[in-house]
Amino acid sequence: MTTRRKFIKGAAVAAPAALATPALAQSTIIWRMQTYAGAALAAEVVVPAIETFNKIAGDRMQIELFFADQLVPTGELFQAMQRGTIDAVQSDDDSMASPTEVTVFGGYFPFGSRYSLDVPVLFNQYGLKEIWDDEYSKVGVKHISAGAWDPCHFATKDPINSLEDLKGKRVFTFPTAGRFLSQFGVVPVTLPWEDIEVAVQTGELDGIAWSGITEDYTVGWADVTDYFLTNNISGAWIGHFFANMERWNELPEDLQALLEVCMEQSHYYRQWWYWGGEANLRVNGTKMKLTSIPDEEWAQVENAAVKFWDEIAAESETKAKIVDIFRKYNADMQKAGRPYRYG
Incomplete structure (x- = not known):
């Protein structure tokens, strides 16, 4: 087991996710993002969004994506992002040990939701977004958006x-x-x-x-x-995209908007991927x-x-x-x- 674990970790840190990138100019903004997800899961929950962003942004900006524990352990993601070691993170608050009042509600808050659509409604219509934005602004982190994943x-x-x-x-x-x-x-x-x-x-x-x-x-x-x-x-699991506040503020408004759009598309993709997948595998798995x-x-x-x-x-x-x-x-x-x- 120890040998296999060392091999897995060694292979994981060898390179960031293989995302197609154009020839880069010297002025290209480079961000490093780490997700909570391992490679197989990341292929669904984040890779398509980052590939889309990189394709549209071209030589203006590129995001290098790293999988679970590649740069830092998941429990240290928040600290690394706050320091600027990592520019952006995809995770729930709970897993990355966020030092905020909202941490306990990230991931799976027991019986907080019944369906995946509950999450965006809670954030966009019932006031959770404003609370998250405020809590993370206090600690130098930009809360970009929240979305739903699968049930527990x-x-x-x-x-x-x-x-x-x-x-x-x-x-x-x-x-x-x-x-x-x-x-x-x-x-x-x-x-x-x-x-x-x-x-x-x-x-x-x-x-x-x-x-x-x-x-x-x-x-x-x-x-x-x-x-x-x-x-x-x-x-539904409650997860988010975050960024180091200084790095976020340095971006032009159109790149900020592009990041938000690509991440919202990622949230939408998961809505049907999980919803259909859960039913299909219960019936046909x-x-x-x-x-x-x-x-x-x-x-x-x-x-x-x-x-x-x-x-x-x-x-x-x-x-x-x-x-x-x-x-x-x-x-x-x-x-x-x-x-x-x-x-």
Whole structure:
């Protein structure tokens, strides 16, 4: 395992993502961006957007894209961007250890959303964007945009048919999701992203609660896990694009606008790629057997999320404001009824 890990890491840092670039002029602005995603996943969630940006920007500006942990560990992404070691980042707040009031809400905030469309509505219509912009401006980072990824499900070696089956399971997950799930006996484990497949194979991990089924197939985790739990603790991962504030302010307005447009296109691409992929692989996938925890038992997890929200809200005024937004949004969706919420 150690040998394979060293090989994977060695191969990963050999070069940035292979993006086609034109002949560059001496005046070309060069940015380095690192994503939270490994190479296979990045090919879907960020490479197309950066390729498009580089093609349009031409010799005015080019972005060199690096995958998970290539330049710095994911947990150090924020610090590296703040210092200017990295110009831009694609990540959730939680994974990159953002020192802001919003960190706990990045990634998978338990039951904060049911569908991927909830995320852009929360940011653009319910006020989260303004809060994120303000929090990151305080620490010298530009929050460019937020978008939705996939829901959070368990992929495991052993079948999960009840909450009892979760007890003692060593699971790779996000910090906040792990904090929440630990009350049900889950043992959160933190490892470099590229190590996860090997860790499941060797028994270091019992499973993964880091994605939906689309990513399980895309990155190879479906090859080393046997079961997929259809219950999830969140309908969509909340991720973002960020930039060092000084680097951002140095850009001409049209390049800033181009970055924003390309990143919004990236968010849109994921809306249908994940939404269709999740359904398709549940129906047609052949690598993992689907299991479910009965609704009446899973309600214990949903009820625990309400208490978890209260716990987070008690930590600060800003967190309380954000929790209130999540509460209002979900109450509005429930009142709106079908197709926004069922039951």
